Amino acid sequence: DSGVTQTPKHLITATGQRVTLRCSPRSGDLSVYWYQQSLDQGLQFLIQYYNGEERAKGNILERFSAQQFPDLHSELNLSSLELGDSALYFCASSVDGGSSYEQYFGPGTRLTVT
Amino acid sequence: AQSVAQPEDQVNVAEGNPLTVKCTYSVSGNPYLFWYVQYPNRGLQFLLKYITGDNLVKGSYGFEAEFNKSQTSFHLKKPSALVSDSALYFCAVTDSGAGSYQLTFGKGTKLSVIP
Numbered sequence: 001d002s003g004v005t006q007t008p009k010h011l012i013t014a015t016g017q018r019v020t021l022r023c024s025p026r027s028g029d030l031s032v033y034w035y036q037q038s039l040d041q042g043l044q045f046l047i048q049y050y051n052g053e054e055r056a057k058g059n060i061l062e063r064f065s066a067q068q069f070p071d072l073h074s075e076l077n078l079s080s081l082e083l084g085d086s087a088l089y090f091c092a093s094s095v096d097g098g099s100s101y102e103q104y105f106g107p108g109t110r111l112t113v114t
Numbered sequence: 115a116q117s118v119a120q121p122e123d124q125v126n127v128a129e130g131n132p133l134t135v136k137c138t139y140s141v142s143g144n145p146y147l148f149w150y151v152q153y154p155n156r157g158l159q160f161l162l163k164y165i166t167g168d169n170l171v172k173g174s175y176g177f178e179a180e181f182n183k184s185q186t187s188f189h190l191k192k193p194s195a196l197v198s199d200s201a202l203y204f205c206a207v208t209d210s211g212a213g214s215y216q217l218t219f220g221k222g223t224k225l226s227v228i229p
Contacts, residue, residue, distance in 0.1 A: 002157065033216060043158075043204065043219040056214030090157060094215065099165050101146050101208070101215050105158040 003027065004093050006106035014114055018079040021109045025072055025093030031055070032074040033094070033103055034066060038087040049074055050096065081113045116141040118207050120220035127195045128228050135190040135223045137205030144210045147188040148217065149179055152202045161203075164188060165210075175199070195227045 003026035013019055025032050034046040036059075045058035049068035060066075063081075068074040078085060088110050092103035117140045127133045139145055146165050150158040162173025164181040172178045179190045188205060202224050206217040 002159070004157075031215070035217075042221050043217075045216040045218070048214050048216055056216050058216060092158075096215055101165060102148060102160050102163050103215075103217060104160060105150075107157045 023091030
């Protein structure tokens with residue numbers, strides 16, 4: 001168990017809908033990263049938050065957004081969903097300091113868009 | 115820009131034999147390097163990292179990796195493979211000077227350990 005929790009584990013929804021994925025980082029970790037894993041694109045970085053502020057953006061679509069709350073949990077919002085958004089979405093948390101830069105991953109949310 | 119190459123989609127090894135999973139990387143600055151393992155329908159599990167210092171790093175479950183700056187490689191090794199090591203292995207890199215430690219992953223290598 002990595003200490004990172006994600007809910008829900010599975011999500012099935014229709015095209016055009018909006019969903020919210022939730023992530024709670026390990027205790028003490030200020031950094032939260034979101035990644036998308038799909039068969040054709042592999043593992044891709046989406047966005048990072050550090051202590052409530054956006055730190056970096058990767059290949060994140062404009063239909064997607066995220067935020068990190070004062071208690072450090074994070075949410076990834078996906079809107080106007082398309083079939084191609086079906087994927088496994090991971091969040092990871094890290095200390096990002098000292099010699100501790102490894103990220104610890106949650107179990108993921110499997111999103112199926114029908 | 116940063117990138118990772120894992121040249122082998124699949125590696126097959128007999129139980130008890132040594133295993134190697136290859137990884138090469140490209141970053142502008144100094145690399146931080148990581149290996150992760152993924153079992154079916156599970157998240158990624160951290161195995162080991164290279165940040166600085168000794169080029170040979172040891173990690174979980176008897177795995178180790180050697181950082182080679184001149185060859186820009188970070189191959190994962192284990193002296194004696196177990197059937198339970200069968201899984202998908204990912205190499206990842208981040209640029210230590212980039213301001214964000216976002217990971218760039220290779221495509222993954224499926225390791226099959228044959229009894």
